[in-house]
Amino acid sequence: MLIALIIVLSLWEVYWTYQACWLASQREEKKWFLFFLVFNLLGIPEILYLRKRTKVLSSETLLP
Secondary structure, three states, X not given: OHHHHHHHHHHHHHHHHHHHHHHHHXXXXXXXXXXXXXXXXXXXXXXXXXXXXXXXXHHHHHOO
């Protein structure tokens, strides 16, 4: 049971880290990219970063 939990948490972390690193690299934000690679905090900073940046991206595309 403990091994299953470790596997699930690892997959969770890899998924969110991948998503955040991809967005940070697309936006050329090297500091954020390195932060996500160095610190593994169960995806919490990655989720917050993605939430904030995707809202910014969607509002930028709405402007003429």
